[in-house]
Structure formats: C-alpha cells, structure tokens
Amino acid sequence: MARDQIDMTPLQSRDELVAWFEAGSKPESEFRIGTEHEKTPFTLDGHKPVPYEGARGIGALLEGMKLLLGWEPIMERGNIIGLYDVTGGGAISLEPGGQFELSGAPVETVHQTQAELMAHLAQVREIATPLGIGFLGLGMTPSWSRAQIPVMPKGRYKIMSNYMPKVGKYGLDMMFRTCTVQTNLDFSSEADMVKKLRVSVALQPIATALFANSPFTEGKPNGLLSFRSEIWRDTDNARSGMIPFAFEDGMGFERYVDYALDVPMYFVKRGDEYIDVAGSSFRDFFAGNNKAFPGQRPTLSDWANHLSTIFPEVRLKRYLEMRGADGVPWGRLPALPAFWVGLLYDNDSLDGAWEIIRHWTAPERQALRDDVPRFGFKARIKDRYLFEIAKECLILSHAGLRRRGRIDHLGRDESRYLEPLERIIECGRSPAEEMLEKFNGPWKGSVDPAYQEYAF
Template sequence: MTTRTDDTPASHRLIEGREDLLSVFSGGEKPRENWRIGTEHEKFVYRCADHRAPSWDETGGIRDLLMGLTEFGWRPIEENRKVIALSGPDGTISLEPAGQFELSGAPLRDLHETCAEAGRHLEQCKTIGDRLGLGFLGLGMWPDKARADLPIMPKGRYDIMLRHMPRVGTLGLDMMLRTCTIQVNLDYSSEADMVKKFRVGLALQPVATALFANSPLTEGKPNGYKSFRSHIWEDTDPARTGMLPFVFEDGFGYERYCDYALDVPMYFVYRDGKYIDVAGESFRDFLEGKLPQLPGEKPRLSDFIDHLSTAFPEVRLKSFLEMRGADGGRWGKICALPALWVGLLYDPATLDAAWDRVKHWTIEEREALRHAVPRQALEAPIPGGGTMHDLAREVLDMASAGLTARAELNASGDNEGGFLDPLREVVMTGVTPADRLLDKYRNEWGGDVRHIYDELSF
C-alpha cells in the first residue's frame, strides 16, 4: 500500500475548491513521448529455518532486512522513529501490513528498463536475505499461514484499517495480511485518453486475474479458487472496491471519478507524523470543515491524495492509472504484467482494437465475468460465448502487436514482446500458475504444502 513520501510545500496547501481536486487527475496528463511504466510487486518474506513470517523488530527480521538494503544506496523512511520504508533511484520499498515486501518501482521508459529494475531489486533482497536467513515467495496468497500466524508492521494507517475492516466485510483482514499482487502504473495524455484506457483496463482486468491466478491454497489446503486473492476483494469493503459501472457511462471523466472518491468513506488524516482515525467519516464533510475529529479544519491537497490511495477498485485513478487485478508471482510474471498492459494501452491502434472488443458488453456481463474468474480462471465463460481461454488468446495477440508497434529495442535489437512469453505459455497450455501449484500439491507433494518453500521461492 502507499507510503507517504511527498512532503513538498505544494502538497500542504489547502484545498480551496473543486478545481484543486480535479488538478490531481489533470496534472497527470503527459504527451505520449513522456509516458512511463511504474511496476509494483509484492512478495512474502519467511524464515528459512522454520518458514515463519518474521516480525518487524526481531533480530534478523523485517527491520534488519530494510536496514541491510541501505548498503545498496536505499535511504530509510521513518514513522515514529521506526524504519518502515526505503527510497532510492529504483523507487520505494515499502511494507504491507504483515510484512509483505513491496517494490514500487520508478517510472521508466520501457519494459527492458523495468524488468532490469525488478532483477536488481530481487538480487539485492536475496543478498541480504541469505545473510539473515530469510527467503521470499512469489504467490498471490500465503499458502499455509493463518491470520494469527502473522505479525503486524508498525504503520499507523494499518492500525486504523485493521480495526475498520471487520466492520465492512469478512475478508478484509485477509486482503491486508495474507495477499500479494503485481501492479503496473501507466500514464495518459488527456481526459479522453484516460477514459478509454480506464474502460479497457477495467473490462479486461479479469483477463489478468485469470492469466496470473496463483492463490489456490489457504492454510495448507485447496480453497476452491484459482485466485482466492481476487475473490477476497469481493468481500473486503463494497464502498471502495469493485468494477465501477459508472466508468462505462456517458460523460465519465475526472469529475465523475472525483465524485466517487469523495463518496468513499475515509480511513485517516495524517498530521504531525501521526495518523488520526477518522474511519467511516465523509471527505465531503472534511471539505466543509465538519470532520468531527478535526472541527473547523479543512483538508490539504495531500489529504485528498492520501484519500485516493484508500479506494481499491480493479483499476484506480490518481495522477496515473493503476492496473490491480493480478496475483503475485515469480520473476517472469513481474515483467509480464506490465508487458500485457503496456502492449494493450500504449499503442493507439491496439487500444482502439481492445475497446472495440469489449465496448458492447453490458454491466451485468462484466460483473459476471469478474465474479467467475477467481474460481474458474481460464475456464470462465465470457460475454458472447466461449471461455476466458479464448479471450486471453485474443488479448495476448493484441498486446503483442502493441509492443511490436512500440518498437522499443534493447541493445541486442529485441523488442519488448519477449516479456509476454510466460503468458504465452499459459495460453498455449491452458494451465495457470494455480493449476500447476494444485497439481504439485496433489501429486508430487502428497498434500504437504511445505514443499512450496523449496520449489517456488525466488
């Protein structure tokens, strides 16, 4: 989840009107030549000796992992005098609530750069991890841990969320404590460009969920899903999750998303280095100085930016678009997720073709697909007939054409299309990461999930 790093004077100015809110979105507009790729990926950290999830403050735990990485030039970020993140040329390293380790990568020009960045990060983590006796798993959900087995990281916003989640859903704590994802952040040139990318990204997010499905085990047993992580979002908090039907309505744009964001209940306000619990309160009341916890005080621009990070739809708008549908995975999948979306959204002809493929779907059809995919993955039925396997093949061909059209070459003259190879294998075989994991569990491992640490660690 988002780590606060923006402490510029501009972020502290008071919001004087609606234009200030809309400026967060319009301020993200960039000409095509300045579009960048920001890749985020999370992984589980475990003790090699006993597979336990380490706490923040134990010897050789998460704090020591963070501090060990400073030898590679990372700079500590503290909250209440505790290191909870790192910043550096490759972006930000942050902690999810139970110590899931995340790189929020720097905005980079092409997929060659972003995949090299992921490789650097993983090598650095493995170097320090080997020294501390820590390993790393790339999955969508802890395969063997109960909630009670997991530590809590010392971040104020997480204390507030952990208290609030059980009030609004049954699986929110699982989302916070037991899941990992890969995401990509992408740019837009105008409001109209944002709208088309948002619509395509939202409609096709179930394709990413199916191709990256990698969370079929819970507490050592099959859970009945291919992507239980994706199912978790269906019962986390309906006020801030979902497929956002209004995105496909006439007139959608910055104004409509702003209204949605203002209607999302608040979690917190950050003041003087501390998070104030305002869970369930209205940002609209805050704009009028009527927030009960801060009577008479009106929000700063940074408060709205913070608030935007507490909405969790399948695609999220800030000053860029976030694609949020994929389970966590190993190294090749980290590169494949941005390749899929860059191929679809960054070439105008491919973006048009992708929109033509999905624009006739009804709201009910989109919702049905999103609901079916966590359990069925590639076998889920799609609007108009056929299965997700058929659609994934089409979408992958589109993404490949988009990457070819971009013609971003590395030193060897290769374009970015090779980063789709892990997804081509899924489409060719019809076997998702979850299917492979279940096969090993039922056959080679004899139902003993502990083998996952030997075979599927980074």
C-alpha cells in the same frame, strides 16, 4: 505506493481536486511504466512468518538494505518502515503483514523494468539470505493462519485493521495474507484516460486468470484459483470493484472526484500521527464537517492519501494502476507490465481491445469479475470463454509491443516478456491449476514445496 504525501495547502474548491488529476496528463513521448510487486518474507528454516523486531527481523532487513543501497529511510515513530530512492524515484515499503514491496521507478521500457527487478532481487537476497529470510512469489500465503502473521509498526494499518471487519469478511486477509503485482501507466488527456480506464477495468479479469496462483489457504486447496481476487469481492465494497460509473456517459476526472469524495476515509495524517476518521466521507471533511477537525478543510496531501485508500480493480491517480493480478515468481513479473503496455500504449491495440469489450454490459462485466477467481479461463461472458478472449488480448498486446519497437542490447523487442503468458495459453491452464496438479501429485498433499519452487 504507501508513501504518504506532504502538501499542506488547504483546498478551497472541488475544481482543485479535478485539477490534481488533470495534472497527470502527459504527451505520449513522456509515457512511463511503473511496476510494483509484493512478496512474502518467510524464514528459510521452518518456513514461518518473519517478525518485524529482532536481529533477523524485517526491521533488520530494511536497515541492511539502507546500508547497501544508500536510499533514504522512511521512518515512523522511530521504526524504519521503508526506503526511498531520491534520485531514481523507486521505493521499498512494507505491507501490513511484512510483505515486501518494490515500487519501481517510472521507466521507459519493459527492458528497464526487467533490469530494475533483477538488480532489486540480487540486492534483497544479498541482505536477506544471511538473515535466514526467503521470499515467496504467490498471490497469498499458502500455509499460515492470520493469527500467525506479525503486524508491521505502521499507524495507518492499525486504523485499517480496526475498521476492516466492520465492512467486509476478508479485509484482514487482504492486508496480512495477499501479494500482488501492479503496473502504473500514463494517459495523454481526459479522453485517453477514460478509454484506457474502460478497457483495463473490463479486461482486468484476464490478468486475474493469467496470473492466478493463490489456490491454497492454511495448507489446503481453498476451491479457488485466485483466492486473492476473491478476497477483494468482500473486503470493502464501498472502495473496491468494477466501478460501473466509469462506463457511463459523462465519465471523466470530475466523475471520479465525485466517487472519491464519497468513499469512506480511513485516516488523516498530521505530522507523524495518524488520526482515525474511519467511515467519515471526504466530502464532509471538504465542507468543514469532520468531527476530528471541526471547521478545518483538507489539504492536497489529505486528498492524495485518501485516493491511495481506494481500491477498485483499476485505480485512477495521476496515472492508471492495474490491480487485478496475483503476485508471481520473478520470471513472470515483467509479463504484467508488458501485457498492459502492449494493449494500452499502442493505439491500434487499444482500439482492438475496445472492440472486444465495448458491447459488454455492467452486469456482464460484474459476473465475469465474480466468476474468474473460481473458474479462471473457464469463466464466460456473453457466449465466450475467458480463455478465447485472453488469447485475443495476448495477440493484441504482442502486436502492440512489436509496433512500439523498443529494442534491447540483443535486438529483441518487449514482446519477449509475454512468453510466460503465451506458455500459459498454450497449455490452457492458469498457474494455480498447475500448482494444484503438483499438490495432488509430486507434492503429496503438502504446500511446503512451494517455498522452494515459488521462492525468489
């Protein structure tokens, strides 16, 4: 979530950085589920990008949401850039190209995730429809060029925009043209974190295949099923990817701290100002050797903000963040938290998932990750198709959710949210393959119908 932290205590030792992560450990009874999803706003008339300014812009949309919800505005230099729910802990924020993100509150069940989502979408529609704004549930904008997309007035994005082209081919596409759904899950100890991190990193390509739906760029098929996933392969490899060190002996909070210390920084925030330190390391800052802050040491806020600029397939904060899935229409959004909760929050399913992945090597995991954006379920690892592994994982997740036994008011458990994924497995095609069939058939070679069929 892009709310920048404010805690100005100067850091004295590396132990404090480790302790910051350790403070995330919780007893199982306190495990929560946080789901974040992004959606692309478009003009209902003409299906064009929505600017920030103006009576029918993103700023006006946020102002309307503020009045409707009574949430605290998040301001930057006089512009409203987000909203924060002081009581529940949810937030609405803007991605660089205006993608509208709901960072859900930490909830106990996927039923609550679903309820939160339905309420959010009803509220957004109430404000957006009169402004002539709709929202698209795809992993990437299917028809717009990068040049067409407006830039949101957030300081950190300006710094990132300048830096991105220096370190990869697709950084600006990632910022301005992609959407994701993510889920954040807890761990009970360092050992529990390591096991969940390894399982979820190795299996992230399965989520990528199940949720793949970004096969179009600027109105044409791009040759991939998840172009969003492909973009991350060449955005900034110093801060993304399959973190092979997580599978080595001695992995723990300290090892992640050492990794994060060497990931190049983007910015340091002081008051309302973002100071560009792009490319310098946190380790140097920690030693008092940052050119912009000679002799100064970073604060806990600086550390938390820096950690939010690291983008591996699974990110460690004070929880684990699953980052492999394309954004999807609302009916499939709760399936992502359901999938990972079933696998990671049930010990038998977690053991079963560990059995699947424990003999995979780092080069094999990497090859699978590299192949999945193009081949989806037809990607292979060892002598198996990803499709078979996805099927097994879905069975494990289903069993895990049933054992959790969290029942809604109609007596149904959380496994019901896996139904869209089970349908995908039954027909053997990812959502992207289904879209390509439509493009070549009823859509008659146009992506325009996506703005009806995949809108929220």
